[in-house]
Amino acid sequence: MPSGTLLYAQSGGVTAVINATAAGVIETARARKVKVLAARNGILGALREDLIDTSRESAAAIRALAHTPGGAFGSCRVKLKSLDQDRVRYERLLDVFRAHDVRWFLYNGGNDSADTALKVSQLAAEFGYPLTCVGVPKTVDNDLAVTDCCPGFGSAAKYTAVSVRECALDVAAMADTSTKVFVYEAMGRHAGWLAAAAGLAGQGVDEAPHLILFPERPYDEADFFAKVKATVERVGYCVVVASEGIQTADGRFVADAGGGKDSFGHTQLGGVASFLAGRVKDSLGYKVHWALPDYLQRSARHLASKTDLEQAQAVGRKAVEYALKGMNSVMPVIVRSSDSPYRWKIEPAPLSKVANHEKKMPAGFIRKDGYGITPAARRYLEPLIRGEAPPPYGRDGIPKYVTLKNVAVRKKLTPLET
Amino acid sequence: MPSGTLLYAQSGGVTAVINATAAGVIETARARKVKVLAARNGILGALREDLIDTSRESAAAIRALAHTPGGAFGSCRVKLKSLDQDRVRYERLLDVFRAHDVRWFLYNGGNDSADTALKVSQLAAEFGYPLTCVGVPKTVDNDLAVTDCCPGFGSAAKYTAVSVRECALDVAAMADTSTKVFVYEAMGRHAGWLAAAAGLAGQGVDEAPHLILFPERPYDEADFFAKVKATVERVGYCVVVASEGIQTADGRFVADAGGGKDSFGHTQLGGVASFLAGRVKDSLGYKVHWALPDYLQRSARHLASKTDLEQAQAVGRKAVEYALKGMNSVMPVIVRSSDSPYRWKIEPAPLSKVANHEKKMPAGFIRKDGYGITPAARRYLEPLIRGEAPPPYGRDGIPKYVTLKNVAVRKKLTPLET
Incomplete structure (x- = not known):
């Protein structure tokens, strides 16, 4: 039984x-008799010494965690700056770690979190405090460097492909007298991974989605309109999937064109799908519908990919193993050894190679005309949405998602001045 | 083997x-050796003599229909007027029916379709043409008269409740530093059935959805803002479900306030959720997110309610039985004999009682403060989303939805002048 506490x-x-x-983290640590605390609301909980004692949760509750979406301990959108600029906060983290005998810190997030974990480990080394920091990958955006894919992406990708397939069947039935163009807005500010996943909904240019708009390609309205019109005339309707982050050639976000203030000074919230739908309606005269799934696409545990679920559990387990072995400043990443049959394994990668990088889609994944995915993209994406892993449902027809007790650990330090 | 053709x-x-x-229709008719044609794109296919020979589809394809969303033969948004005003089109229908020996006409739709089926049967009687017309209920809006619920609603209701539960877990995790208010827009222009179903996602006032906005209650912005603020201060975040059809006390649709033309004369497509989100952001300063699932909520076969599926199949089967028995101008409706245990059966109801009526939610289903559902609503709604009936999935991670061949029957008449 290793001595010390693991903070997640x-x-x-x-x-x-x-x-x-x-x-995966908690079960693996429990099996090794290691105490696990969780920070409430991400790094903020660590700064505030607001820590949760996970030993107060039953084994059944932790098992149920594996089929519960959201972030059970709370997350946060806070990025620490450089060690120089944010020194007070980094030192506070070390104070909290010392006070609770934290010897292993597992930070589950994207490239900003990898950067934070790396800096914390550097500061610990500077102070001679024995700490092992491990980043654990996660993001629906699939934009982390080094790892072949990111836990969270496969399920959002499956949600996207299935939803687009389903709404396309709806539009097909309505197109003769009603909706001819449907616009689906996918998350992805900088990289079009989720929009690309929509491409798995159909095969060939006549199956929906007919047009995918990627942030990696400049949005050209005239060309887009021509493609929409040609599709409606050929197929009878047109399903468009647009990344939220598409930009015109001069670098303006299309989503912002739909926003701003109205004549009363009220905020008009932007949105690519509603903007494109309005423009298509005005310019081509087609009846349009659009969907903005927003958080639904990243919380749809009911439609999780089995591959994604297994990878998410695996990185959690491996992160604990690496940490307990003292492998500092690493991240368990997914390495693909074969497309077909799909084979993957987990290996450690240095956090320095992950931190602050952003992986865009390879150019070879976007069709030459810019509006679809290539066979290479299909080979990459398809295994990631494979397999179903539905949650158990209650007699009430709703998945049995767990709410943890999240019992706070008694504080030992004076509050941080913020 | 009854002589003649059944048109669906x-x-x-x-x-x-x-x-x-x-x-359900096709399998029941096949078992009785009755030929089934389907009209392509609803009543338009009948008017155009654009008929599909369903005998060209394999038994496996028809079985797969039961787990495929959308409208396999195409639907339409066309309402015939009165017999006087639209006489030419009604007579054309009879001409087509005669030409193809159609003796049974099954029209699967809402109250407009019930009205059309009723009028066709009246005209047939006037001409002495032997025709049995049966309406078959369908609508996610759940607003048909007589029937206890409408096939299609239960699955959309389940999608709504599950989606709201899932995105609420997401918002709960983000609320400390990011999104505090989430607005989900549910279908329902005149009746708040789907918004009410969202209420099944949680119990009590502190569980999401915290506020439901019904078209049956006037929207009062100041009161709504106060409730949002109180919820955020008490719970930490606020999940709002808004019916697309909410109106202010003077009868204006709130959705329209978000639409109109921008300063360039471009159409800004309306939407309740984006409008409310913008107003909450401006007035209360909270970070907001919103979702507009649109067609996704009515095509999400992957999340169908088993109760709903069974009722949808049952009304199809019963419609054929009624038709072959010569029960004219009726609709198979769902009769609830018990809430708990939930028991239902199918009975015939006169189309005249269904046609052109619209069922609103009983006042006793909306909480006194206007922002939630009552225990009576829960007792009514909960059985309708009960049970899962997932489609089979392919190895590619996508449901195996069928596309029918939809082979056209040779035309016998000269085209309709339109």
Whole structure:
């Protein structure tokens, strides 16, 4: 039984399976008799010494975590700056770690979190405090470097592909007298991974989605309109999937064009789908519908990918193993050894290679005309949405998601001046 | 083996289970050796003599129909007027029916379709043409008269409750540093049935959804803001479900306030959720997110309610039985004999009692403060979302939805002048 406490924290936008990672962490640590605390609301909980005693949760509750979406301990959108600029907060973290005998820090998030974990480990070394920091990957955006894919993405990708397939069947039935163009807005400010996943909904240019708009390609309205019109004339309707982050050639976000203030000075919240739908209606005269699934796409645990779930659990387990072995400043990443049959394994990667990088889609994943995915993209994406892993449902027809007790640990320090 | 042809048509907005009704119709008719044609794109296919020979579809394809969303034969948004005003079109229908020996007409839709089926049967009687017309219920809006509930609603209701539960877990995790208010827009222009179903996602005033906005209650912005603020201060965040059809006390649709033209004369498509989110942001200063699932909520066959699926199949089967027995101008409706245990049966109801009526939610289903559902609503709604009936999935991670061949029957008449 190793001596000391393991601290786990969730960071950034949550996913359908980040709690499966948490369950993997807690179950693996329990098996090794290691005490696990969780920071409430990510790094903020660590700064505030607001720590949760996970030993107060039953084994059944931790098992149920693996099928519960959201972030069970709370997450946060806080990015610490450089060690120089944010020294007070980094030192506070070390104070809290010392006070609770934290020897292993697992930070479950994206590239900002990897950066934070790396800096904390550097400061600990500077102070001679024995601490092992491990980053644990997570993001529906699939934009982390080094890892082949990111836990959370596969489930959001499956949600996207299935939803687009389903609404396309609806539009197809209505198109003769009603809706001819449907616009689906996918998350992805900088990289079009989720929009690309929609491409798995159909095969060939006549199956929906007919047009995908990627942030990696400049949005050209005239060209887009021509493509929409040609599709409606050829197929009878047109399903468009747009990344929220598409930009015109001069670098303006299309979403912002739909926002701003109205004549009363009221905020008009932007949105790519509603903007494109309005423009198509005005310019081409088609009846349009659009959908903005927003958080639904990243919390749809009911439609999780089994591959994604297994990877999310695996990175959690491996993170504990690496930590207990003293492998500092690493992240368990997913390495793909084969597309077909799909084979993957977990390996450690240096946090320095993950921190602050952003992985865009390879150019070879976007069709030459810019509006669809290539066979290479399909080979990459398809295994990630494979397999179903539905949660158990109650007699009331709703999944049995767990709410943890989240009992706070008694504080030992004076509050941080903030 | 009864002599003659049965014609089936789908009408209005499609649902996750209208094809399950179609499968029930076709399988029951096949067992009775009755030939089934389907009109392509609803009543339009009948007017255009654009008929589909369903005998060209395999038994496996028809079985797969039961788990395929959308409208497999195409639907339409066309309402015939009175017999006087639209006489030419009604007579054309009879001409087409005669030409193809149609003796039974099954029209699968809402109250407009019930009205059309009723008028066709009246005209047939006037001409002495032997025709039995049966309406088959369908609508996610749950607003048909007489029937206890409408096939299609239960699955959309389950989608709504599950989605709201899932995104609420997401918001709860983010609320400390990010999104504090989330607005989910539910279908329902005149009746708040789907918004009410969201209420099944939680229990008590502190569980999401915290506030439901019904079209049955006037929208009062100041009161709503006060409730949002109080919820955020008490719970930490606030999940709002808004019916698309909410109106202010003077009868203006709130959705329209978010629409109109921008300063360039471009159409700004309205939307309740984006409008409310913008107002909450401006007035209360909270970070907001919102979702507009649109067609996703009515096509999400992957999350169908088993109760709903069984009822959808049952009304299809019963419609054929009624038709073959010569029960004219009726609709198979769902009769609830008990809430707990939930018991239901199918009985015939006169189309005249269904046609052109609209069922609103009983006042006793909306909480006194206007922002939630009552125990009576829960007792009514809960059985309708009960049970799961997932479609089979392919190895590619996508449900195996069927596309029918939809082979056209050779035309016998000259085209309709339109």
